[in-house]
Amino acid sequence: MAELGDIQPDIEDEVYELTRxxxxxxLAAVELGDRTLLLELMxxxxxxxxxxxLEQVSSSERRALIELYGVEFDGxxxxxxxESLREEVIADLRPEVLAEAVRELESDxxxxxxxxxxxxxxxxxxxxxxxxxEMVARQAMSYPEDSAGRLMQREVVAAPEHxxxxxxxxxxxxxEDLPEQFYHVVLVDPRMRPIGNITLGRIxxxxxxxxxxxxxxxxxxxxxxxxxxxxxxxxxxxxxLISAPVVDDEGRLVGVITIDDAMIVLDxxxxxxxxxxxxxxxGSLTDRVINTTKRxxxxxxxxxxxxxxxxxxxxxxxxxxSDFVALAVLMPIVASMGGNxxxxxxxxxxxxxxxxxxxxxxxxxxxxxxxxxGAVNGLIFAVVMGAVCVFFFSPVLGGVIxxxxxxxxxxAGLAGTVIPVLLxxxxxxxxxxxxxxxxxxxxxxxxxAFLGLAAWVLI
Amino acid sequence: MAELGDIQPDIEDEVYELTRxxxxxxLAAVELGDRTLLLELMxxxxxxxxxxxLEQVSSSERRALIELYGVEFDGxxxxxxxESLREEVIADLRPEVLAEAVRELESDxxxxxxxxxxxxxxxxxxxxxxxxxEMVARQAMSYPEDSAGRLMQREVVAAPEHxxxxxxxxxxxxxEDLPEQFYHVVLVDPRMRPIGNITLGRIxxxxxxxxxxxxxxxxxxxxxxxxxxxxxxxxxxxxxLISAPVVDDEGRLVGVITIDDAMIVLDxxxxxxxxxxxxxxxGSLTDRVINTTKRxxxxxxxxxxxxxxxxxxxxxxxxxxSDFVALAVLMPIVASMGGNxxxxxxxxxxxxxxxxxxxxxxxxxxxxxxxxxGAVNGLIFAVVMGAVCVFFFSPVLGGVIxxxxxxxxxxAGLAGTVIPVLLxxxxxxxxxxxxxxxxxxxxxxxxxAFLGLAAWVLI
Numbered sequence: 001m002a003e004l005g006d007i008q009p010d011i012e013d014e015v016y017e018l019t020r021x022x023x024x025x026x027l028a029a030v031e032l033g034d035r036t037l038l039l040e041l042m043x044x045x046x047x048x049x050x051x052x053x054l055e056q057v058s059s060s061e062r063r064a065l066i067e068l069y070g071v072e073f074d075g076x077x078x079x080x081x082x083e084s085l086r087e088e089v090i091a092d093l094r095p096e097v098l099a100e101a102v103r104e105l106e107s108d109x110x111x112x113x114x115x116x117x118x119x120x121x122x123x124x125x126x127x128x129x130x131x132x133x134e135m136v137a138r139q140a141m142s143y144p145e146d147s148a149g150r151l152m153q154r155e156v157v158a159a160p161e162h163x164x165x166x167x168x169x170x171x172x173x174x175x176e177d178l179p180e181q182f183y184h185v186v187l188v189d190p191r192m193r194p195i196g197n198i199t200l201g202r203i204x205x206x207x208x209x210x211x212x213x214x215x216x217x218x219x220x221x222x223x224x225x226x227x228x229x230x231x232x233x234x235x236x237x238x239x240x241l242i243s244a245p246v247v248d249d250e251g252r253l254v255g256v257i258t259i260d261d262a263m264i265v266l267d268x269x270x271x272x273x274x275x276x277x278x279x280x281x282x283g284s285l286t287d288r289v290i291n292t293t294k295r296x297x298x299x300x301x302x303x304x305x306x307x308x309x310x311x312x313x314x315x316x317x318x319x320x321x322s323d324f325v326a327l328a329v330l331m332p333i334v335a336s337m338g339g340n341x342x343x344x345x346x347x348x349x350x351x352x353x354x355x356x357x358x359x360x361x362x363x364x365x366x367x368x369x370x371x372x373x374g375a376v377n378g379l380i381f382a383v384v385m386g387a388v389c390v391f392f393f394s395p396v397l398g399g400v401i402x403x404x405x406x407x408x409x410x411x412a413g414l415a416g417t418v419i420p421v422l423l424x425x426x427x428x429x430x431x432x433x434x435x436x437x438x439x440x441x442x443x444x445x446x447x448x449a450f451l452g453l454a455a456w457v458l459i
Numbered sequence: 460m461a462e463l464g465d466i467q468p469d470i471e472d473e474v475y476e477l478t479r480x481x482x483x484x485x486l487a488a489v490e491l492g493d494r495t496l497l498l499e500l501m502x503x504x505x506x507x508x509x510x511x512x513l514e515q516v517s518s519s520e521r522r523a524l525i526e527l528y529g530v531e532f533d534g535x536x537x538x539x540x541x542e543s544l545r546e547e548v549i550a551d552l553r554p555e556v557l558a559e560a561v562r563e564l565e566s567d568x569x570x571x572x573x574x575x576x577x578x579x580x581x582x583x584x585x586x587x588x589x590x591x592x593e594m595v596a597r598q599a600m601s602y603p604e605d606s607a608g609r610l611m612q613r614e615v616v617a618a619p620e621h622x623x624x625x626x627x628x629x630x631x632x633x634x635e636d637l638p639e640q641f642y643h644v645v646l647v648d649p650r651m652r653p654i655g656n657i658t659l660g661r662i663x664x665x666x667x668x669x670x671x672x673x674x675x676x677x678x679x680x681x682x683x684x685x686x687x688x689x690x691x692x693x694x695x696x697x698x699x700l701i702s703a704p705v706v707d708d709e710g711r712l713v714g715v716i717t718i719d720d721a722m723i724v725l726d727x728x729x730x731x732x733x734x735x736x737x738x739x740x741x742g743s744l745t746d747r748v749i750n751t752t753k754r755x756x757x758x759x760x761x762x763x764x765x766x767x768x769x770x771x772x773x774x775x776x777x778x779x780x781s782d783f784v785a786l787a788v789l790m791p792i793v794a795s796m797g798g799n800x801x802x803x804x805x806x807x808x809x810x811x812x813x814x815x816x817x818x819x820x821x822x823x824x825x826x827x828x829x830x831x832x833g834a835v836n837g838l839i840f841a842v843v844m845g846a847v848c849v850f851f852f853s854p855v856l857g858g859v860i861x862x863x864x865x866x867x868x869x870x871a872g873l874a875g876t877v878i879p880v881l882l883x884x885x886x887x888x889x890x891x892x893x894x895x896x897x898x899x900x901x902x903x904x905x906x907x908a909f910l911g912l913a914a915w916v917l918i
Contacts, residue, residue, distance in 0.1 A: 015686065015687075015690045015693075015694075016690060016693055016694055016697060016815065017815045017818060018815070018818060018820065019819075020818070020819040020820050023818075023820040024820075046697070046698055048697045048698060048699075049697070052815070052816065055816060055821075056816070056818060056820045056821040057820070057821070058824065157660075169663060172660075172663040172664050173663075173664060173665070173666060175664060178660060178661075178663070178664045179660070181658070181660070181701075182660045183642050183659070183660070183701070199640070200642070200659035200660060200663060201637060201638070201640065201641045201642070201659060202637075203663070204628060204631040204632070204637070204659060204662070204663075205631050205632060205634060205637045206632070207632060227474065228474075231474045231475060234474075234475055235474075235475055236722070237722060237723070237726060238475060238505070238507045238508070239505055239507060240507075240719045241719075242640075242642070242701075242718070242719065259701070259718050259719060259722065260699045260700075260701065260718065262722075263695070263696060263718065263721075263722050263725065264696070266722065266725070266726065267696060267725065267729075270726075270729040270733070271810060273733060274729070274732065274733050274736065274806060274810055275806060275807070275810065277733065277736070277737070277806075278736070278802050278803055278805075278806035278807075279799060279802065279803055280803045280806055280807060289828055289831045289832055289835065290835075292828065292832045293831075293832045293835045293836055296800070296803050296832065296836060297836060297839070299799065299803070300796065300799055300800060300803075300836055300840060301840075303795060303796060303799045304792070304796060304840060304843070304844065306795075307791060307792040307795040307796065308792060308847075310791060310792075310795075311788045311789060311791060311792055314787060314788045314791070315788045318784040318785075318787070318788065319784075321780075321784050321787050322781050322784040325777040325778075325780050325781040325787075326777075327787075328773060328777070328780050328784075328786075328787035328790075329770045329773045329774045329777065330770060331787075331791075332766060332769060332770060332773070332790075332791060332794065332902070332906075333763070333766040333767065333769075333770055335791070336762060336765075336766040336769075336902075337759065337762060337763060337766065340738060340758065340759055340762045341755070341759060343737050343738065344737055344738055344739045344755050344758070344759075346737075347733060347734060347736075347737035347739055348734070348737075348739060351730065351733055351734065356475065356476045356477070356511070357511065357514060357515070359476060359477060359479070359482075359515060360478075360479040361477070361479050361482040361483075361515045361516070362514075362515040362516070365517065369748055369751065372748045372752075373748055373751045373752045373755060376748065376749075376752045377752055377755060377756060377759055380756070381759060381760075381763060384763070385763065388767075443791070443795075447791075
């Protein structure tokens with residue numbers, strides 16, 4: 001435990017990780033107040049790594065570092081920073097540093113930044129932007145939260161359908177500010193409705209005289225501006241999109257989403273699913289104790305209720321337990337095996353629902369499979385546990401625990417699949433709520449089957 | 460339950476999902492043996508959706524569909540198909556259909572396909588390729604599994620450092636087969652070592668006479684061919700890369716990885732983490748019952764051992780339990796609350812390790828925070844549960860359960876953070892093994908603290 005602090009990850013994992021040495025060197029420079037050294041150390045670092053660094057140090061170290069770093073503070077660091085820290089860091093920045101930092105950002109990054117801030121901080125950022133950028137940002141903020149409209153960049157390269165390769169190249173050469181990032185030219189009709197995507201690679205490889213319309217990509221997904229970002233991310237993953245045009249209600253081109261933004265959404269959705277499955281709502285390592293405590297509280301409260309429910313089942317059998325105390329010793333085993341089997345089934349089901357692999361077409365097949373898996377594993381462990389009990393306790397108790405185990409693991413497979421599917425059907429996120437329901441079922445069924453059978457056989 | 464089959468997802472989730480109607484219509488065409496209708500229905504479908512369809516139907520339906528589909532079978536469907544089904548589907552394809560399907564694929568997709576096949580099926584695919592493609596595929600297979608070498612495509616557009624924009628455009632125009640997908644031109648020195656990346660967008664916007672070297676992107680990550688694909692995916696996500704050159708031991712350019720491939724790896728890693736946290740090793744909905752049973756077995760076996768361990772703790776207190784049967788009723792509550800709090804902490808820790816946010820620099824701060832969160836929530840629930848017990852049982856029992864709850868939830872926060880960190884340090888995947896250890900700790904400590912305190916106070 002004493003060396004826990006200096007984790008030496010194996011070589012494989014060392015890649016791209018901030019080392020303790022990097023962090024110590026930077027903090028030493030901050031402590032010395034040596035701005036030249038600090039800038040020198042930070043110069044080669046990517047904004048994403050600087051953001052990670054700010055997340056890993058304590059809040060006083062963070063404030064000192066930002067203060068010393070001063071006007072060099074890069075807007076991208078704010079974009080990369082964990083949402084829980086943005087407010088704090090923005091509050092630490094001097095207004096002129098903030099203004100400078102924000103002006104460098106692309107429109108979609110500004111929007112991403114604005115989303116998580118309080119109204120006064122939002123206003124500070126709006127003020128830092130020039131008029132045109134401010135208008136763009138305000139308009140983006142008018143789209144629903146977590147929608148394609150918030151995710152897209154407004155900078156698009158569009159071309160009329162009758163253009164040739166040469167026309168497009170000349171247009172781009174003469175264009176004053178092309179987007180920082182673009183991979184396609186979007187072909188549009190006279191009403192600005194996108195009719196095709198052309199990768200830059202194809203334009204590059206084609207003669208100047210060739211019409212753009214001959215180079216259009218086969219697959220073409222158009223994203224409605226109100227679409228949920230989760231569905232956007234799914235489309236990018238499923239159809240291997242690199243960029244996709246975003247359209248308004250009338251089908252007119254209003255922006256473009258690129259795969260790097262979709263990848264971040266995909267990553268966030270995953271994070272959310274993992275944490276929700278464990279009963280932890282969004283949050284991060286940099287949250288304060290009080291916030292984290294609050295966030296974990298609801299799930300623990302639900303768990304307390306379900307645990308009390310299970311203990312009420314036990315209470316029904318208090319006389320038989322006081323006569324046969326072995327029941328108290330053995331009963332948690334039945335509940336625990338059911339709980340684990342149920343968690344396995346529900347995790348698979350929740351994932352399959354999220355990836356749209358579990359649908360109306362195969363739900364019955366999946367349920368049947370989970371029940372069968374529960375039955376087979378239940379039988380195997382019933383034999384093992386039954387034998388142990390016959391040896392240490394009695395044949396009767398061996399039979400009872402074996403039967404209860406099979407029952408509970410079959411129920412676990414059933415509940416682990418049916419509960420997430422039903423929750424999804426009712427519009428409740430199955431990742432969030434399934435765990436509580438499934439473990440309640442397996443606890444109650446486990447205790448009831450075991451103690452009930454025991455009472456019936458032993459009395 | 461009767462309508463479980465016709466899940467009507469809310470509108471939001473309907474997007475991009477195969478509807479039951481689509482599936483039924485296709486299966487009806489297969490049943491009728493109506494090839495024209497089948498082709499008509501499948502014509503607008505993306506290969507990824509066809510693969511999903513094949514995953515969702517039963518294996519006899521799958522075989523009939525593939526048989527009727529015949530020579531139209533698209534190689535990309537194989538790429539998109541879940542690994543567990545590839546072998547089966549490839550075995551169902553007639554050799555000439557397989558050969559045709561595979562020849563259409565890009566080199567990285569062929570390699571992805573080869574990876575999961577048995578040697579005879581691999582040979583069948585090698586034979587289907589022409590000599591040049593076969594050589595490329597065999598060489599890629601010589602790189603370690605899950606390495607950048609397996610992930611990359613060999614088709615790269617490279618340019619000498621002295622070229623101008625015009626040189627590059629002319630080269631691409633005259634090039635016979637440009638890669639299907641490319642977003643950068645890689646600038647190389649005379650020994651083919653990459654020295655910079657230029658996005659096509661910048662080339663497009665620049666005059667013909669401008670030297671390429673003036674357009675080079677600031678950030679430039681070069682991926683070693685042996686690097687683990689997990690680290691590759693991390694680099695793409697962290698640094699917002701779109702494509703990155705891959706180099707051999709001598710630093711020479713051997714291929715390029717694009718973000719769409721990195722996104723798939725990221726997705727797979729997440730999937731693996733979620734499933735491992737629930738004690739389910741990789742697998743899919745289409746696996747047979749026997750395979751799924753086998754895969755879930757080890758974790759359940761571990762759980763049985765830990766449950767028995769916990770019950771041995773209970774057995775030490777059998778006399779006090781038979782005197783005070785309320786202890787048997789209440790003890791699962793203490794263990795369950797600890798188990799849940801521990802799972803919350805460990806999930807956060809496992810995720811933070813995976814995203815390189817939990818490192819040597821902040822490990823002590825995180826441990827302190829988790830312990831504090833455990834203590835605060837422990838105190839709150841101790842008061843609640845203590846009060847309940849004072850009311851229904853006795854003040855003494857209320858005090859005992861309150862004390863045990865605080866102890867167990869503090870231990871949960873500690874174990875939930877320290878165990879994943881130590882496992883990672885020992886080179887064991889924390890996602891895989893943490894759960895078993897942490898729940899063992901919380902069960903044992905929970906039962907021991909509660910029953911031990913009770914025995915001490917009550918006897």
